[in-house]
Amino acid sequence: MAISTSAWQTPSQNRLLAALPAADFARLQPHLELVSLPLGWAVYEAGGTQGYVYFPIDSIVSLLYVMEDGSSAEIAVSGNEGLVGISLFMGGETTPSRAVVQSAGHGYRLSAAVLKREFERGGDLQHLLLRYTQALITQMAQTAVCNRHHALEQQLCRWLLLSLDRLPANELVMTQELIANMLGVRREGVTEAAGNLQKARLINYSRGHITVLDRPKLEARVCECYAVVKREYDRLIPSALTL
Known part of the structure; x- marks a missing residue:
């Protein structure tokens, strides 16, 4: 490859x-x-x-x-x-x-x-990788908490925002079945949650393409878990990192 x-x-x-x-x-x-x-x-x-x-x-x-x-x-x-x-x-x-x-x-x-x-060798590279690992552990822990305590619609919002943070565009190519597998839920639940977000004009979902139409409102709708994870990544891995 x-x-x-x-x-x-x-x-x-x-x-x-x-x-x-x-x-x-x-x-x-x-x-x-x-x-x-x-x-x-x-x-x-x-x-x-x-x-x-x-x-x-x-x-x-x-x-x-x-x-x-x-x-x-x-x-x-x-x-x-x-x-x-x-x-x-x-x-x-x-x-x-x-x-x-x-x-x-x-x-x-x-x-x-x-x-x-x-x-x-130790030094800066080792320090950076350990900081990233701490941020990743935070994401794993918060995902477990979110899946246990928050509604599926909020979980979907968190998943969408975390995914979009890692892409250069505001669109994802993803089927509802694949999203359901990622979240560990039934496809019908994802269909309903995505439908609610589309009715609220926060996203547009068509033939496996998800486009975020109103990110601020999507962030207002998500649970606290997204902000917890994002803050930790920004704290530990800022764009201009001082090691």
Whole structure:
């Protein structure tokens, strides 16, 4: 899936890579490989060996937990604010979750060997990756709280806003069935919730395309969970990070 580098696609489109000091980035740059991330592609499977870490630039990857009966639920999303494959530098090597591309696009991959070597050097890169991991843990915890205590419509608003924060446009290509799988709910519930948002003219949903028409009102309708997660990411991974 490796592709030639484009002037429109650069490592700086990923917030983690953009936040690295020049010396750290210079060591990584020769090893960064631009790749295509097609919709539905499994970046890694539960318990599987991970040969690379991925830095999305215009795509979204869902971290899913799959039950024994095959049902699944999303525990977090990762896009241009972060990376996919934290177990490689946290020491666990594998994870019981799986990672699947939710919104197609591109990303840069880095071999596990290079990542581990650079992480073990300590310093700014290690500090940045640990801060990202803390933000990701916050998202996972807040997702669990949201799924337990908030209405499906609020969960859908949270999911839409978190996804759009990681994309350059205000449109998602996503079927209701896929959204239901991500949220771990019945498709009928997503149909009703999306219909309510469309009637309120907050979104337009047609043939798998979701366009946000009024983001301020959508943010006013969402539960507190979205703001909690966004504040933590902005606090730990600001656009111009001071390490």
